[in-house]
Amino acid sequence: xxxxxxxxxxxxxxxxxxxxxxxxxxxxxxxxxxxxxxxxxxxxxxxxxxxxxxxxxxxxxxxxxxxxxxxxxxxxxxxxxxxxxxxxxxxxxxxxxxxxxxxxxxxxxxxxxxxxxxxxxxxxxxxxxxxxxxxxxxxxxxxxxxxxxx
Amino acid sequence: xxxxxxxxxxxxxxxxxxxxxxxxxxxxxxxxxxxxxxxxxxxxxxxxxxxxxxxxxxxxxxxxxxxxxxxxxxxxxxxxxxxxxxxxxxxxxxxxxxxxxxxxxxxxxxxxxxxxxxxxxxxxxxxxxxxxxxxxxxxxxxxxxxxxxxxxxxxxxxxxxxxxxxxxxxxxxxxxxxxxxxxxxxxxxxxxxxxxxxxxxxxxxxxxxxxxxxxxxxxxxxxxxxxxxxxxxxxxxxxxxxxxxxxxxxxxxxxxxxxxxxxxxxxxxxxxxxxxxxxxxxxxxxxxxxxxxxxxxxxxxxxxxxxxxxxxxxxxxxxxxxxxxxxxxxxxxxxxxxxxxxxxxxxxxxxxxxxxxxxxxxxxxxxxxxxxxxxxxxxxxxxxxxxxxxxxxxxxxxxxxxxxxxxxxxxxxxxxxxxxxxxxxxxxxxxxxxxxxxxxxxxxxxxxxxxxxxxxxxxxxxxxxxxxxxxxxxxxxxxxxxxxxxxxxxxxxxxxxxxxxxxxxxxxxxxxxxxxxxxxxxxxxxxxxxxxxxxxxxxxxxxxxxxxxxxxxxxxxxxxxxxxxxxxxxxxxxxxxxxxxxxxxxxxxxxxxxxxxxxxxxxxxxxxxxxxxxxxxxxxxxxxxxxxxxxxxxxxxxxxxxxxxxxxxxxxxxxxxxxxxxxxxxxxxxxxxxxxxxxxxxxxxxxxxxxxxxxxxxxxxxxxxxxxxxxxxxxxxxxxxxxxxxxxxxxxxxx
Numbered sequence: 001x002x003x004x005x006x007x008x009x010x011x012x013x014x015x016x017x018x019x020x021x022x023x024x025x026x027x028x029x030x031x032x033x034x035x036x037x038x039x040x041x042x043x044x045x046x047x048x049x050x051x052x053x054x055x056x057x058x059x060x061x062x063x064x065x066x067x068x069x070x071x072x073x074x075x076x077x078x079x080x081x082x083x084x085x086x087x088x089x090x091x092x093x094x095x096x097x098x099x100x101x102x103x104x105x106x107x108x109x110x111x112x113x114x115x116x117x118x119x120x121x122x123x124x125x126x127x128x129x130x131x132x133x134x135x136x137x138x139x140x141x142x143x144x145x146x147x148x149x150x
Numbered sequence: 151x152x153x154x155x156x157x158x159x160x161x162x163x164x165x166x167x168x169x170x171x172x173x174x175x176x177x178x179x180x181x182x183x184x185x186x187x188x189x190x191x192x193x194x195x196x197x198x199x200x201x202x203x204x205x206x207x208x209x210x211x212x213x214x215x216x217x218x219x220x221x222x223x224x225x226x227x228x229x230x231x232x233x234x235x236x237x238x239x240x241x242x243x244x245x246x247x248x249x250x251x252x253x254x255x256x257x258x259x260x261x262x263x264x265x266x267x268x269x270x271x272x273x274x275x276x277x278x279x280x281x282x283x284x285x286x287x288x289x290x291x292x293x294x295x296x297x298x299x300x301x302x303x304x305x306x307x308x309x310x311x312x313x314x315x316x317x318x319x320x321x322x323x324x325x326x327x328x329x330x331x332x333x334x335x336x337x338x339x340x341x342x343x344x345x346x347x348x349x350x351x352x353x354x355x356x357x358x359x360x361x362x363x364x365x366x367x368x369x370x371x372x373x374x375x376x377x378x379x380x381x382x383x384x385x386x387x388x389x390x391x392x393x394x395x396x397x398x399x400x401x402x403x404x405x406x407x408x409x410x411x412x413x414x415x416x417x418x419x420x421x422x423x424x425x426x427x428x429x430x431x432x433x434x435x436x437x438x439x440x441x442x443x444x445x446x447x448x449x450x451x452x453x454x455x456x457x458x459x460x461x462x463x464x465x466x467x468x469x470x471x472x473x474x475x476x477x478x479x480x481x482x483x484x485x486x487x488x489x490x491x492x493x494x495x496x497x498x499x500x501x502x503x504x505x506x507x508x509x510x511x512x513x514x515x516x517x518x519x520x521x522x523x524x525x526x527x528x529x530x531x532x533x534x535x536x537x538x539x540x541x542x543x544x545x546x547x548x549x550x551x552x553x554x555x556x557x558x559x560x561x562x563x564x565x566x567x568x569x570x571x572x573x574x575x576x577x578x579x580x581x582x583x584x585x586x587x588x589x590x591x592x593x594x595x596x597x598x599x600x601x602x603x604x605x606x607x608x609x610x611x612x613x614x615x616x617x618x619x620x621x622x623x624x625x626x627x628x629x630x631x632x633x634x635x636x637x638x639x640x641x642x643x644x645x646x647x648x649x650x651x652x653x654x655x656x657x658x659x660x661x662x663x664x665x666x667x668x669x670x671x672x673x674x675x676x677x678x679x680x681x682x683x684x685x686x687x688x689x690x691x692x693x694x695x696x697x698x699x700x701x702x703x704x705x706x707x708x709x710x711x712x713x714x715x716x717x718x719x720x721x722x723x724x725x726x727x728x729x730x731x732x733x734x735x736x737x738x739x740x741x742x743x744x745x746x747x748x749x750x751x752x753x754x755x756x757x758x759x760x761x762x763x764x765x766x767x768x769x770x771x772x773x774x775x776x777x778x779x780x781x782x783x784x785x786x787x788x789x790x791x792x793x794x795x796x797x798x799x800x801x802x803x804x805x806x807x808x809x810x811x812x813x814x815x816x817x818x819x820x821x822x823x824x825x826x827x828x829x830x831x832x833x834x835x836x837x838x839x840x841x842x843x844x845x846x847x848x849x850x851x852x853x854x855x856x857x858x859x860x861x862x863x864x865x866x867x868x869x870x871x872x873x874x875x876x877x878x879x880x881x882x883x884x885x
Contacts, residue, residue: 054864054873055772114208121868123782 024068025060155254170269170329194327204241225830231310236566238305338448346432347442362397508712513719522744549695643797654801777870778836781845783823810835823865
């Protein structure tokens with residue numbers, strides 16, 4: 001079993017090297033995947049992304065906040081089967097507002113400065129996923145589960 | 151010091167790609183013994199460091215990725231370039247880079263005025279001449295001003311003109327770079343350009359010369375003297391003296407067009423011996439570069455300086471390349487002032503006169519052949535004005551662009567389109583018309599009996615005050631036409647419009663006027679005392695450009711409506727005779743059919759506008775365009791394909807159309823939101839939407855075919871997005 005510190009380190013490295021992740025939501029049981037630009041808090045307890053409120057993913061997570069997000073570093077080559085790392089996060093999503101939004105926006109924009117206009121728009125929601133568990137996969141079939149303590 | 155900047159003697163042959171064409175040519179000339187003003191080449195690494203450290207590279211990627219270039223109009227490309235330029239203006243040069251640049255600049259130019267010019271790698275090569283695609287700035291003084299203009303030259307790698315030629319330039323956000331030449335200004339008393347070989351006659355050379363600086367000559371503001379010489383011997387074949395009246399001279403903080411001293415008007419700017427010397431320059435330059443050159447030169451205290459040398463290229467080989475026309479739209483301040491006079495004092499009065507003259511000939515009493523002749527005559531007049539419109543009115547719209555650029559340079563606003571608030575709100579005819587219409591609507595709102603009469607389409611029982619106001623409205627604005635419809639043609643349509651307008655709240659007008667005053671003060675305060683007059687003139691020009699861009703369409707509408715009146719009469723006669731034709735029958739065909747009873751109407755060609763039917767299984771759900779007016783709105787889409795759609799417009803609907811023209815903006819106050827195929831921030835739809843504070847997204851390709859009439863849409867005017875279909879906006883913030 002990997003040490004928690006080791007898993008943290010792998011995740012931190014993965015998150016700092018990647019800009020996009022796949023968000024999973026659903027509507028009446030029909031799964032729905034969306035590519036989003038994400039940022040993670042240093043304690044790895046939260047993942048943040050931005051979306052306009054008129055999108056399907058936003059409507060989905062409003063009706064059921066249980067979501068997933070896949071973050072990986074694949075390069076679309078065979079070597080990925082041995083080298084790529086993928087993390088699947090499960091948790092609860094909620095739009096952040098007020099002071100909290102300010103705080104998360106700052107962190108988010110530090111990673112994606114070119115999205116500042118998007119995030120500043122009154123029609124854009126900043127969504128925070130409180131991560132409950134990470135499933136970390138590497139070397140094809142090594143899978144570790146890490147329950148994030150809140 | 152690091153090697154982020156190279157002086158001319160430091161530039162080696164292998165540096166060619168690093169210093170760009172312009173910088174390299176200067177180094178070659180200096181080495182070859184020509185008198186060249188001292189210069190510094192800032193190498194592309196400085197650009198790369200800047201765009202990397204500031205995140206501007208990503209900003210450019212975002213801007214250019216917004217939509218496909220093929221779907222962008224010139225206006226949108228200009229808007230995109232302005233946004234990118236503003237990102238450069240907003241981002242200060244990082245400290246490390248500043249620390250590297252400043253010692254070089256101080257050592258060479260301390261206290262002296264300089265020119266800051268683009269020197270893109272690949273620019274000025276023999277195969278491709280991209281002169282003028284990137285920016286150059288002259289008469290820059292002081293370190294901070296130099297640094298700011300270096301940023302602006304960097305930004306011009308992404309200028310509207312460069313974006314237009316992106317394929318030829320191989321523009322690539324990841325790879326493209328820009329070197330910058332900073333060069334001491336030589337304020338010559340006489341300047342010009344010399345062509346080692348006349349592009350039109352290879353046996354000749356050409357020299358052009360003016361008094362003062364040659365910038366005014368390059369853009370055509372000051373006419374040069376011109377000499378044609380035998381290329382082999384330098385012997386003068388002919389001299390075309392100019393009408394020497396003006397000269398461009400340095401003034402505090404810039405350049406200024408001044409009257410030429412009377413004693414110089416009768417004298418050519420070059421003596422015969424000097425013509426020989428300038429000709430010698432072209433020969434020497436040709437030897438150095440191995441091909442005929444186009445050389446920019448100036449005399450200061452009788453010493454001849456070479457400012458630039460470029461290989462001569464034989465223009466655009468493709469006459470169908472309309473981009474040249476676009477390039478010609480970039481006009482100088484002087485040129486724009488002349489255009490304004492031409493439009494205001496000459497063209498518009500003549501349009502009114504001509505429309506009035508046409509209106510005096512009633513089509514009804516004419517015989518069929520006479521009517522046919524009258525239709526053709528009016529079509530000719532229309533064609534003439536279309537040409538005039540293209541030649542004079544469209545270029546004048548550049549006035550607001552020029553103003554916008556100066557405004558952004560001076561104020562560096564966060565919103566690159568803030569300048570529109572300062573020049574907007576002008577008393578445009580379309581706004582006057584809308585106000586008059588609103589006056590009628592107020593009467594309808596107050597008077598239920600009047601509303602009832604309107605509903606029945608009867609004038610009886612309407613109060614005399616209203617009728618009087620209606621008559622004067624029709625007299626003033628009734629002849630405006632859009633898509634073959636006139637406001638005065640069908641009183642019922644107008645009545646319906648008034649009723650619909652009465653249903654909605656009176657339009658909200660922002661505190662635009664008050665903001666304008668403070669913006670104006672802010673703008674003028676950024677100029678030195680002796681430049682304030684220029685600033686005020688420029689503001690006035692920007693406002694005129696904004697207003698006329700709208701108004702000239704209204705005047706064009708007056709001409710158009712006279713054509714419509716004659717063609718409609720012809721059409722009615724043909725219909726009475728049972729002749730069949732498609733409804734948008736061409737005026738010329740109507741005239742032919744009036745003359746020839748056997749004339750057969752051709753089937754109309756594809757009209758381009760089709761109601762929205764998605765391709766099998768595919769439909770648009772979210773479409774991205776340009777955010778043209780802030781706010782968010784939801785409503786039923788009313789897709790405007792025909793005039794009838796316009797008159798059927800219901801309050802609270804979303805206006806979806808190909809292009810909003812001033813003649814149709816009367817329904818705008820009814821709309822909850824606007825979606826337009828034509829893109830841009832400075833187009834009629836965007837302007838009028840902002841006037842009324844209505845969310846607007848422009849530049850949605852195929853808007854009228856992708857958005858089905860009657861579907862619910864959401865217009866996000868903050869982000870420039872249109873969402874088609876039912877959406878809920880949970881937690882919508884008040885906007």
